[in-house]
Amino acid sequence: MIFPSSFESKLGFEKIRTIISELCATEGGREILAEVKFSSTFAEVEENLVLTNEMKTIINMENSFPGSGFSDFAYLVKRIRIEGTFLEAEELLKLRNALGVVRDLALFFKREEAVKYPRLKELAQPVSLSPVMVDKIDAIVTKHGKVKDNASPDLQSIRRSISEKQSQVSKRLHSILKAAQADGYVDEDATISIREGRAVIPIPAGNKRKLKGLVLGESATGKTFFIEPVEVVELNNELRELEFAERREVIKILTDLANFLRPYIPELLDAALFLSTIDFIRAKGLFAIRIDGIMPLLNQGPKLEWTKARHPLLEIVLKREKKPIVPLNIPLSSKDRLLIISGPNAGGKSVCLKTVGLLQYMLQCGFLVPMSENSEMGIFQHLLVDIGDEQSLENDLSTYSSHLMAMKAFLRYASPNSLILIDEFGTGTEPALGGAIAESILEKLAAQGSWGVITTHYTNLKLMAGKITGIQNGAMLFDVVKIQPLFQLETGKPGSSFAFEIAHKIGLPDDVLAAAREKAGTSHIDFEKQLRAISRDKRYWEEKRSGVKNSEKRLEQLIEKYETELSDLQSNRKLVVDKAKQEAKDLLSGVNKQIENTIRTIKEANAEKVKTKTARQELEEVRSKVEADDSSSDEWVTKKMEQLQARQKRKSEKPDGVVKILEPEKIVPNAPLQKGDKVRLIGRDTIGEVYEASEKNVIVAFGSMLTTIDKGKVERISNNEYKQAVKETKAPVTSHGVDTMKMRMNFSNTLDVRGMRGDATMQAVQEYIDEAVMLDISDGRILHGKGNGILRELIRSYLKTIPDVSHFADEQLQMGGSGITVIKFR
Incomplete structure (x- = not known):
C-alpha cells in the first residue's frame, strides 16, 4: 500500500526519475525506468540494489567497460518482421553498431575478472549473438552508412557506368560553358550548377535565347536562368536511368539482407532488451555516484537505523551553490518505532520527514541511497504519507478534512510492517481539539506497532513520548545565541519552537511579546524554558565530554609513544x-x-x-x-x-706515527637545499642526494629511485658523513647509498591513512607507493576506511596514474571490504 497516489510528487521521487532519465542513452532504458515500482519483496529489492552497486563499481574501477555507443534498435528489428520489408543502409549501420556494443558487453562479463560482478555476469549469461549477422552487414554497408560498390556484381557494373556517364556530361558541359563564355553571353565567373538533380549552366535572363536547351529554373531575382543544354539532355536522361537501376539493385540487396536477418529476430530482440536493461542500470549507477549513494546493510523485516543520511535532491542543489549539507542520524528500533520531531519553524523538520520517505522509497525501488555504509535499512509493506493537504472542491474536502481522510487510511493499514510519515500532526483545526484527536490517533498507531516519523508543535504530543512505549522524542537543534536553526536532529528529547525568540529577532514590539507571554500562561512558558535550558546544558556537557575524550586520546598516544621510546632506549x-x-x-x-x-x-x-x-x-x-x-x-x-x-x-x-687532523666540513645552518646536497631521512638511516629542490619539496635520489619528499622530512649531512655511511653499510647498497635490505625489513605492506587530511593522505600514499616500487614489493594494502568514500576515490584516482600499479580493488568483505584498497604491483 502506497498512500496517497501523489506519493512520488510529494516526496520528490518524480525529480529523481527525471534526472536518471537524462542519464539513460536509450529510449528502452527510459521505458524500463518509467515502469520502476515500489517493491516489498526482499529478494527483488536486494537483486536490484546489488545490480546497481556492481555497476557503480564497474564505472569507477573498470576502464575497459564499454559504457558508450548505446542506442535503441528494437524498433528496427520489428520493422523487418514482414516479408519484403528492408532497412536502409544508414539504419543497418545503426543496427550493426548497437550489436557491436552488445557483443562487447557480453565479452566483458565473460572475462575471468567479471567474477567480481556475479549478478551482472548472470544477467549477461543468456545473451548470444551470431557473429554472421555483423559480418553480413559489414560485407554490404560501409562505416559511413552507404551500400558498398561490391555488394553485388550488378551494382558494381551500374555504378561504373554512372561514373563514366557523369564524366561525359561534365566534359560536354564544360565545353559548352567555355564556348558560351567566349561568345560573351555567359559571365566569366559562371560555374556548372545542379537543378532537380541535373547539371545546368547559369545564364543571364537577357541571353537565355542564345543557349538552346531546357530551362530548369531561375534565381530568386529572376536575373539568372538555369539551362540544361540540348546537347547533354540525352546524356542526363541516360544518367537518370542508371540511377534508377542503381536504386532497384540497392533495394534488392537490402531486401536479401533483411531476409537473411529475419530468422534471427528473437535473438536480436533479446539483445535489444539486454542493452536497454544495462543502459538503465548504468544510469542508476551514474546517479549513485553523483549523490554518493551506497548499498546499506539490508534487513528482511522493518529496520531504520540510519547514519549520515542526506536528501539527494537537496544535496545536488547545495553542491551547485557550494554549500555543505547537514546529514541526519535517524535511529528507530523495535523498542522506539515512532519518532516525534519538534523544533522551530524552518528548522528542518519537514526536510527530515521527506528524507526518510524518499530514501526508503528509493531503496525499495532498487536505487542506492546517500548515507553511511554502516546504516541498516529494512523492508516495509506499506508507506503512508501525509504532507501538505489534499483539498478537493469536487469532493468538498477542506484542509483538515483531507488530513482526517489520511488518518483514516493510516489507521486501516497501520501494522508492524508500515512506515507512516505525518507532517505538522494535528494542525488544520482548533488547537485544543486537534491536539486531542492527534493524541488519540498516535496512541492507536503505537498500539498497532507502526513505524513512523511525525513532526509537530503540540506540547501534548511531546509529553506522550515519555508515557507511551514505542514513542520517542526528537528535536531539530537551534542556536539560541545566533537565533538560527542548526538543521541537526537529536533524539531523546523534545524541541522548543523558539516562537518568542524568533518573533523578537524579526522585530515584533516587546509589549506585544510580553502580552503574548501572559496569554500563553506560565506553565507553557516554563515548559519551553526548561526545554531550552536542557538543550543548552546538554550541548555544554557534550562539548565537555568531547574535550575530555580528545584529551584522553592524546594522553594515550603520548603514553604509547613514550613507552615505545623507552623500550627502544x-x-x-x-x-x-x-x-x-x-x-x-x-x-x-x-x-x-x-x-x-x-x-x-x-x-x-x-x-x-x-x-x-x-x-x-x-x-x-x-x-x-x-x-x-x-x-x-x-x-x-x-x-x-x-x-x-x-x-x-x-x-x-696516524699509521706512520704522524697525527693527521681532519678539518670538519662546515655546514651552513638553515641554508636552502640545492642540487647535489647530501641528505638523510629524519629518524632513519636512509641517505640520498638532492636531485632538484623547490619551495616546499625536494626530489631526492635514493639509489636509482627519484622520490618527492617534503623538505621537513630530510636533514642535510656533510660529504664526510655521507661517505662514512656508505662505507659502513654492510647490507646491499644502491649507487646513492640506500640500504635496500634494511628498508625492506622495515617496510610495512599496510598503510593506515584513516583520520588524515587530503594533502597529508596523498603525501603518505605517494611515499608509500614510491618505496614499494623501489623495493620491488609485489602487493600492498591501504586502510582508508569507508566513510563517504571521498578518501577512497581520491586514493584510487591517484593509483590509476601510476604505471607500476597493475591492479587495485576492494579487500574481501570479511577482511574490510571497501574500507581497504588492495594493490598489485607489476
Missing part, C-alpha cells in the same frame, strides 16, 4: 653496553698478553725473581681493577667504551 643501551664490555675485555686480554711477553723476556734475561713476582702482582692488581670496574656500573663502561673508540680512532689516523 633500553634495548639500544643494552646493546651499546654489551659491546663496550666486550671491547674492554678484548683490550684487557691484549694487555695481559703484552705483560706476559714482558715477563717471558725478563726470565730469558735472568732477571731477579723478586722483580718478576712484583710485576706479576701488579698485573693481577690491574686485572682485578679492570674486572671490578667492568661490573661496577654501566656509566663507567660507557665512558671506557668512548675512550677506547677514541684511542682506536687516533691510532687509525
